[in-house]
């Protein structure tokens with residue numbers, strides 16, 4: 001059985017077996033229509049090291065997820081980063097840009113920036129994106145901004161209640 005997919009490089013539709021697609025999904029790999037597009041994707045990552053290219057990472061992922069609905073541009077991303085001064089609006093942590101091969105075991109991985117859709121039902125458009133810390137984006141998932149702020153408040157509140165006994169130190 002085949003399904004229609006969107007190539008992460010050329011943004012064209014193509015057919016692929018459902019089994020292969022699901023395997024890629026499990027591995028968290030991006031999907032390409034051809035070897036040529038895989039090659040271009042890898043080639044495009046090296047060499048360029050100007051200020052804008054750090055934002056390419058986010059742009060490519062956004063296009064990969066939303067296709068042509070993702071109308072944000074490199075300039076929008078640059079402006080957004082400047083506007084929030086590279087600070088995560090939830091955790092107030094100073095963010096740093098993600099590398100292509102993101103490793104969750106990196107030291108201080110919580111500083112890695114991740115592009116969040118404030119309203120996850122809307123596409124990647126300039127009014128709907130902001131940079132947040134990677135762990136925040138993982139915790140936020142498809143929840144709303146309000147629900148995520150609530151979660152932060154709950155964690156902070158519970159954490160500060162020192163009287164809450166830690167089960168790890170109280171079991172037999």
Ligand SMILES: [Zn+2]
Pocket residue numbers: 007008009010011012032033034037
């Ligand atoms: Zn392609």
